[in-house]
């Protein structure tokens with residue numbers, strides 16, 4: 533079995549759906565949920581979803597160590613470390629320390645570093661990470677509130693996070709094929725080897741070259757390149773459609789376009805940040821009542837314009853308050869209104885919602901768009917849900933309208 537750890541929940545389903553493409557039968561375990569032997573039976577891969585991207589280093593390393601040991605107890609002989617395709621981290625960040633830990637646990641002396649996800653415009657060329665046509669440092673990630681990315685050379689981002697040398701293998705080698713890449717990684721003067729990949733064919737070459745490595749690391753793109761077991765079908769079934777909702781805490785430009793597009797045909801309502809801070813239960817109640825009164829997949833969102841994002845109101849942090857409101861709304865909609873189809877947008881937001889619903893395992897369903905899928909989940913109160921966790925930067929503009937079609 534392939535084991536994986538992902539540093540946020542949307543990243544975990546992103547990786548899982550990419551593994552599904554090459555025929556891994558895969559599920560996502562949330563944090564310390566123990567799936568038990570019956571839930572693990574028949575799986576080719578298991579991804580543990582952590583919430584460690586912006587956690588203090590020691591906390592991220594401890595959570596990763598515990599997750600890797602559980603995966604190994606469950607039979608994993610190979611571990612995939614999934615981080616963001618834009619390498620979200622700080623100089624005091626967690627990617628290096630987590631890679632050091634996992635390579636020590638597995639006894640790996642070479643680890644590929646492959647953040648690229650060409651399907652969503654993330655490519656690596658001469659060691660530099662691009663978002664579309666722009667270097668990472670010139671993309672919107674430069675202004676990310678938690679992990680501003682102000683450099684683009686992956687080795688320069690990783691070096692301050694690890695004592696081990698970081699080397700590069702460039703595109704000229706990738707174009708020579710699998711054996712050349714394998715030899716170049718082996719000969720590279722470093723434990724960590726950043727490998728150029730600008731399209732899916734490059735990822736297939738790289739995936740074949742590292743398929744037997746004990747530790748793999750990257751965004752989800754590398755997973756599409758792995759040879760994979762080719763296991764057909766899954767036993768995933770959708771749930772009866774007794775109500776749909778989009779809960780959207782993401783403040784990204786992509787999500788804002790998705791909200792604007794949905795607003796043409798679907799009811800939309802914004803969370804009041806002041807109410808979220810001062811009277812969260814009342815705000816949950818008002819949104820709950822509003823959603824129940826709507827038809828056609830209502831969208832609850834928190835930031836429709838860049839100016840909507842405020843860090844503090846009257847000395848209280850707004851972001852966790854908004855997450856709390858959206859999580860509270862999710863809980864009430866599922867428990868009291870019987871909503872069974874829920875799309876959550878944003879990594880932090882998805883984490884808060886999944887935790888509030890007390891979900892332990894996600895079974896991977898149909899792909900909606902690159903990196904986004906439906907999954908099947910059971911809440912702590914035993915309700916079966918279809919749940920999609922959308923990374924802020926992923927998905928087409930009409931996502932909140934079109935995603936439901938994949939559940940038909």
Ligand SMILES: Nc1ncnc2c1ncn2[C@@H]1O[C@H](COP(=O)(O)OP(=O)(O)O)[C@@H](O)[C@H]1O
Nearest residue numbers: 782783834840841842851854878879880881924
């Ligand atoms: N109007 C707002 N003011 C302050 N924080 C907000 C606002 N709207 C959303 N947020 C917070 O911004 C964060 C968005 O993070 P996340 O859910 O990971 O999505 P993304 O990374 O795509 O923006 C969440 O913590 C959310 O609660």
Ligand SMILES: O=C(O)[C@@H](O)C(=O)COP(=O)(O)O
Nearest residue numbers: 542543546616617879923924
């Ligand atoms: O690799 C990616 O880009 C995504 O899987 C991911 O991790 C994005 O993070 P959020 O935008 O915070 O959801």
